[in-house]
Amino acid sequence: MxxxxxxxxxxxxxxxxxxxxxxxxxxxxxxxxxxxNKILATYVWIDGTGIKLRSKDRVLDKEPCDLKMIPKWSFDGSSTGQAKTNDSDTLLIPSAMYQDPFRKSPHVIILCETVHGDGSPTPTNHRANCAKILSSITDQDPWFGIEQEYTMFNEEKWPLGWPGGRGYPALKNKYSYCGIGHHVAGREIVECHTRAALYSGIDFGGSNAEVMKGSWEFQVGTTPGIKAADDLWMGRYLLERVAENFGVSISYHPKPMGKDQPGIGCHHNFSVNKMRCDGGIAEIERVCKILCENHEKYMKQYGLGNGEDNRKRLTGKFETASFDTCKWGVADRAASIRLQRSVVAENKGFLEDRRPAGDCDPYRICALLAQTCK
Structure with missing residues (x-):
């Protein structure tokens, strides 16, 4: 032994x-x-697709206490869709550090930004711009809480818990949302992910089964500044690593199973000091108006690429608003932007932007929300 x-x-x-x-x-x-004196550091970054994550390991000679102790590194960007073959060296800039729940402390996981050799961000590095915008409103103390929905697929590339032979569950998903028993599938993965996330240092808020069987949601925040977006990306990484052990793959596609099944979103909750203070409802309503006035422009950034796949999800059905219109309302899950009843009752609080797709980049969303308060 x-x-x-x-x-x-x-x-x-x-x-x-x-x-x-x-x-x-x-x-x-x-x-x-x-x-x-040997510490394993896993460097994680977003590749050229804008949604897939890559990672590689490096051995350090000392346990890192902060990011300053983590060296910059590089990778072959031509193999990840982020550089040309004749100029493939792409830099990894350590941006956030987490405890490694797979190897356990003192080993670490490092979330990185990707930049070209000249120091400019790669096209899918939206963190650089987000950090710049958030730093310009630090005096307003921006807070974010993000709700990530996702779908689990088995080795046959069919949703977990669905009938074999490409069979579909009942169209009315009456019992899957926050369900138990045979109405849900994949709880073991969710339990493992929860513990991995909490161990890592993510501000993990919770989880629940979603409306479509085989789909779930996890939440991060509420967290000041850029940490919520960092934590969401790390939450995605941990989820996919956990799923590896079960032969399951994770999808964030906004409408993975067609028009008759619920979609997959990534709701963003947002507030600044002025919203959280007495009478903050006025500031919340002002920001809601700006968000709706810029709806067409924002929707191009509220999903992967130009956000067109999000159109399949935002149909006005399954508690969604229309892709082409924007409205905000109180306790209305069919609204583009929702205010909880407690916000109106207390005359202060936060807003929930329900438009972002499951495959959105939270750095892009947080930056747009923050810009409304500049």
Whole structure:
């Protein structure tokens, strides 16, 4: 039996309680002690698709206390759709650090920005612009809370829990939302993801089963500044890593199963000091008007690429507004922008923008919401 006392005597990190695939050889190697002066850092970044994540590992000689201790790195951008072959070196700029829930502390996961050799952001690096805009309104203390919906697919590329042979569940998904028992599928993955997210240091808010069987939601925030967007991307990374162990793939597509099934969104909750203070409802209404006035322009950034797939989701059905119009309302889940009843009752609070698609980039959304308060 592996002896934890030996680990302490020889100054090793131990991982004796790894929860992974039932494979004796694999578990054997994961239990091998790692010298204390060797820390594994997983660098994570958004690739050229704007939604897929990539990662690679680097061994550090010291446990990092902050981002300043994490070296910049590079990768072959021509293999990720982010550079040309004749100029492929693309830089990784460490931007946020998390505890590694797979290898456990002191190992870390580093969320990175991607930049070209000349220092300019790659086309899918929207974090750089978001950070710039948010830094310009720090005096207003912007807060964000983000709700990420997603769908789980099995190895046959069919939603988890749906009938075999490409069968469809009942069209009326009456019992899947926040459901239990045979009305939901994939809870084991959700439980593992929850613990991984909490361990990592994400401001994880919770989770629930969604309207379409096989789809779920997790929340991050409410969190000041850019951390909510950082946490959402890290939440996506952890979710897909957890799903690997179950032979399941994760989709954020806004309408993965056609017009007769519910869609997948990524609602953004937003407020600044002026909204949260007494009488803040006036500022909330002012921002709602700006958001609707700029609806057509914003919708091009509220989903992957130019947001056109989001049109399939925003049909006015399944508690969505129309893609082509914008309205805001109180307790109205068919509104583009919703205010909770408590906001009106207390005359202050926050707004919920329900338009972003499941495959949106939260950096783009947070930047647009923040711009309404500049």
């Amino acid at each position: 592996f002896n934890q006392t030996v680990c302490k005597l020889h100054h090793y990190h131990c991982s004796t309680d790894f929860l992974g695939p039932i494979n004796a050889s694999y578990v054997h190697y994961l239990k091998l002690p790692v010298p204390k």
